[in-house]
Amino acid sequence: MAARPDHPPTLEDVAQRAGVGRGTASRALNGSSQVSEGARAAVLRAVEELGYIPNQAARSLVTRTTDSVALVVSEPGERVFSEPFFGALVRAVGAALAGQGRQLVLSFVSDDADRRRLDRFLTPLHVDGVLLLSLHDDDPLPGRLEARGLPTVVGGRPAQGSAWVDVDNVGGAVAAVEHLLTLGRRRVGLVAGPQDMAAGRDRRIGWEQALRAAGLKADAKLVEPGDFGEPSGAAAIRTLRRRVPDLDAVLACSDPMAVGVLRALSHDGVRVPDDVAVVGFDDSAGSADLVPALTTVHQPVVEMGQEMVRLLAARIAGQNVEPTVLPTRLVVRASA
Amino acid sequence: MAARPDHPPTLEDVAQRAGVGRGTASRALNGSSQVSEGARAAVLRAVEELGYIPNQAARSLVTRTTDSVALVVSEPGERVFSEPFFGALVRAVGAALAGQGRQLVLSFVSDDADRRRLDRFLTPLHVDGVLLLSLHDDDPLPGRLEARGLPTVVGGRPAQGSAWVDVDNVGGAVAAVEHLLTLGRRRVGLVAGPQDMAAGRDRRIGWEQALRAAGLKADAKLVEPGDFGEPSGAAAIRTLRRRVPDLDAVLACSDPMAVGVLRALSHDGVRVPDDVAVVGFDDSAGSADLVPALTTVHQPVVEMGQEMVRLLAARIAGQNVEPTVLPTRLVVRASA
DNA sequence: TTGAAAGCGCTAACAC
């Protein structure tokens, strides 16, 4: 039983019960080697009997660490969060953090009120580090945080000057287009993503590279941008086919857009892949299941979450880290 | 400038700069009425000049509150998180919590290691309350937490004895079936969800109710369960059509399953809605956009998140709350 | 190896 009636047991209670001083109890629990086996055993037993759980606030006050990291999602619109990609990434981050005994604090920033609130929360005293999912290019947050001495890792795009993790969008697009060319296609369209996001730009760059490398022209006519959403994919493929009647293949730069493309083609009576071959990007963990017959560029979402957490841990430990580019992988399937 | 060289300014620094005592500074910042206007202004100015940010750990240590709540996702499988529903709900919860000045701590529990870890974290000293997304029926967590004196609100299914928020799945299914009957359909199949989840069961119950109320038989032959995923929807509708050749309508109990149904029907050359009318459930925030032509039972995900947060805040404030059932809404569209 | 004691930064009770 705890000494104080209603409160949970404190370290003092544990020490008393174990017949040692508070200092020894603390050392025993924190794995100091300067503790005799006997003392350590007594403390551990007392902990067990009392159901002692350390008070994190008290510990933080003195250690100036919190064992928690913030995952900040800095977004332009709302749509993003309902996409599978987000859930999968958060899941991976959460699991990786748990493995380090750290807590995941999730924050969204969409307006100035959010920004003000976060500005007071994102300090070295409140979190040990921050993971940033920044969807637009000119986000000032990473810089500000680093300036405060808060280790930060950016996910999804190269933020200059800070640690980041990205997937190889260029390489993925190259592989996709090469695959299409191998199939004998020569008019490969691009249902592109937004060009103010690195992911959108990089995929376009890869498409261009592969085309040029094959001696083909990366004609701007072959490109129609969307917003990563399904309807925009459907609209884009229709525009593209109207503009380029002999289009025989298309690379859709997001999962939902690929679905939109497929749906529009199917609706318009276009045979896939006979008339038009389609390759999409697998943005979510399980999209391969959603469209079983679609060849996709697989995005390693889980690995990305793990890598972000790994880099952040290193930075918290004071090490310098190199940015990571995770390889993408072309998953070839018989197109429907 | 802070007194100590490297550390961020403390309340003591603020007080000194404002020319008041630490107590007054504290009162001023916490909005006590027992502070003169002059003193308050001086403190506020000092805060501004120093860039003072309160040390939450120190505050928690004495107030025994943390201004943070845990969102625990207790899951059977992995798939769930990559579904749009999850992201939308987390988003809504995060926003609502931010409005209360509380932090969102996200935790996943899938194995025993997670359970042990959470058991040490989910205490009144670490979080003010917990929001629980429990996907299976027999989760012991809500009971344990309440026993610890930790306010808990369960989302997604009625957990007996505790506060919970659910959407009116029964009513939604009833409305869907009634709509189908109004259209003149008589053989209304059900692509059901897992029957060990309340959401799955309730939708089936609503389907039965509506059929019986119309004097029709809720034949078990008309029901084929899936796992909420798209492929299972496609498989289910095929089984159903084989078993019930004159099937003229179907209610699909999840977003992805509805998509699977539509895709299978379209692939099999079945006209929708002429041959088979389809109604789905809109589990995500934006599914209406995904399948623009599908009539759906709209699930108020955002409202659900807000309501969970609202109830939790009330419970943290010591009030008793009634469980909430959020109304669903039938969104009728011309089926494709 | 260990106990005692000094804080970490804050709130709240207590005097004035």
Place this chain on the structure above:
DNA sequence: GTGTTAGCGCTTTCAA
């Protein structure tokens, strides 16, 4: 109204 002070529960010197 306001300053002073006593802790909140923990880690970490500092002596012993």
